[in-house]
Amino acid sequence: MSTNQTPLRDKMLAVMADVNAQVAEREELVELIAIALLTRKNLFLLGAPGQAKSYAINAFRSRITGARQFERLLSKQTDEEQLFGRIDLSSLIPGSVPRDVLEKNPQYQEMCGRLKARLASGQSAGDLPEQIERQRKALGELYGGEPKVNTAGKIPEADICFLDECFKANDGVLNSLLTALNERKYTNEGRTYHIPTISFFAASNEIPNFADPQEKILEALYDRLELKVVTENISDRVKRLAVLRDKQAGSSRQIAASFTLEELKEMQGQVSGIPVPDSVNELADDILCELRKSGIPVSDRKYLNYYPIAQAKAWLSGHAAVESKDLLTLKNYLWQKPGDRAVVESTLNRMCVNPMSDKVNGIRAMAVEAQEEFDAARQDASKPKAGSRALIKLRGELIRLYGMQQDLANAAQSDSERALTDGLLTGLEQINKQAHEAVNFTHVPLEQMAAMQ
Numbered sequence: 001m002s003t004n005q006t007p008l009r010d011k012m013l014a015v016m017a018d019v020n021a022q023v024a025e026r027e028e029l030v031e032l033i034a035i036a037l038l039t040r041k042n043l044f045l046l047g048a049p050g051q052a053k054s055y056a057i058n059a060f061r062s063r064i065t066g067a068r069q070f071e072r073l074l075s076k077q078t079d080e081e082q083l084f085g086r087i088d089l090s091s092l093i094p095g096s097v098p099r100d101v102l103e104k105n106p107q108y109q110e111m112c113g114r115l116k117a118r119l120a121s122g123q124s125a126g127d128l129p130e131q132i133e134r135q136r137k138a139l140g141e142l143y144g145g146e147p148k149v150n151t152a153g154k155i156p157e158a159d160i161c162f163l164d165e166c167f168k169a170n171d172g173v174l175n176s177l178l179t180a181l182n183e184r185k186y187t188n189e190g191r192t193y194h195i196p197t198i199s200f201f202a203a204s205n206e207i208p209n210f211a212d213p214q215e216k217i218l219e220a221l222y223d224r225l226e227l228k229v230v231t232e233n234i235s236d237r238v239k240r241l242a243v244l245r246d247k248q249a250g251s252s253r254q255i256a257a258s259f260t261l262e263e264l265k266e267m268q269g270q271v272s273g274i275p276v277p278d279s280v281n282e283l284a285d286d287i288l289c290e291l292r293k294s295g296i297p298v299s300d301r302k303y304l305n306y307y308p309i310a311q312a313k314a315w316l317s318g319h320a321a322v323e324s325k326d327l328l329t330l331k332n333y334l335w336q337k338p339g340d341r342a343v344v345e346s347t348l349n350r351m352c353v354n355p356m357s358d359k360v361n362g363i364r365a366m367a368v369e370a371q372e373e374f375d376a377a378r379q380d381a382s383k384p385k386a387g388s389r390a391l392i393k394l395r396g397e398l399i400r401l402y403g404m405q406q407d408l409a410n411a412a413q414s415d416s417e418r419a420l421t422d423g424l425l426t427g428l429e430q431i432n433k434q435a436h437e438a439v440n441f442t443h444v445p446l447e448q449m450a451a452m453q
């Protein structure tokens, strides 16, 4: 449980509201920053200069207390040392002991402390200097001569990283960044360091041209930034003027809400515990198939990792389990090319806001199509027994659609969903009845026909 009484979700919502009060029209971005942190995913921000990308990220970061942060504007000149730390030259001198080994050794520190105290109070040093030297030599035997990398303040010691102009990195830096983003690891001088970073935030004004062989290498970096958001200029005049007045007043905004790194980790635990019902997984699969049908590439890896994002959205919304509407947030996950954003968003809106009505409409459309085929076929005077043949075919299709309707009716979870599936059954039965009458056959209800199968 949280160390104080405020529920963790309220703390996260308070921070989001506080950032939104400072940055205009960035609600979507602010929510995605929260989702990235809650799911340990990386977030890519695409937008023209001056659209508060850095400003919003920094506003959010500054409200997470105790989180070690790393920020860098990348350029071709940025080298690995600037991101991952440089080798501690003193560690290469024979017999030397790396500084951090001495700093972390309690006996050594305790003896140094005693020596300082003695000297400060005018006492003689006694044999303490020899003892200290012996300890240092012993540590040197164990840890000396090993090259050490000083990673203080760099990515290997950062909980949150912000890489501005991320695609400006040179190839060497890019390769190390890829491993860092992908595996949260960094290798230097034969040693591999674990990287504690929760999320990498990366911003850019443009997406490279991946078709260009020179820029192709950047695609791997782009792929590893799972969440993606596009920023725009402030569209609302009133809000724009409010930001301007705020700036002119020169009032520096106080931080009104924050949470700690430990609390963030507890939040992550709550998020991963939110159940994902089968029906939601099935809906996610339907969405995947629909997008692929529309020519939007979604890899299996991407699909198989969708659920933490939906869990985070459900947690933020106060849902006890993931609901179909929570999948709407995948609009910042399922696209690769900005040109695909509109199709992804409209597909999600259509399928997630009322998935039952989408499915019901699909079945109804198939029934109407079968009815039209039946009408055309039964009037075909060139074929003997055209009417009864057409009816047999239609019956087969209606029985299939009836089965689908029954599955939906069994899965209905609310009165409104039940009303939809009931309405569908009435419609199917009506088509069935009209068809029988059209060819002078006695009407057999769908339920009976299905039972006879």
Ligand SMILES: Nc1ncnc2c1ncn2[C@@H]1O[C@H](COP(=O)(O)OP(=O)(O)OP(=O)(O)O)[C@@H](O)[C@H]1O
Residues within 6 Å of the ligand: 022, 023, 024, 025, 026, 047, 048, 049, 050, 051, 052, 053, 054, 055, 056, 164, 204, 205, 234, 243
């Ligand atoms: N939506 C906004 N709300 C409040 N202030 C804003 C907003 N948009 C821009 N500003 C102001 O404009 C400044 C510029 O924003 P910022 O430097 O974050 O842009 P950026 O998107 O990171 O640009 P670049 O791509 O050049 O790095 C901010 O520091 C802030 O003062």
Ligand SMILES: [Mg+2]
Residues within 6 Å of the ligand: 053, 054, 055, 164, 203
């Ligand atoms: Mg910036």
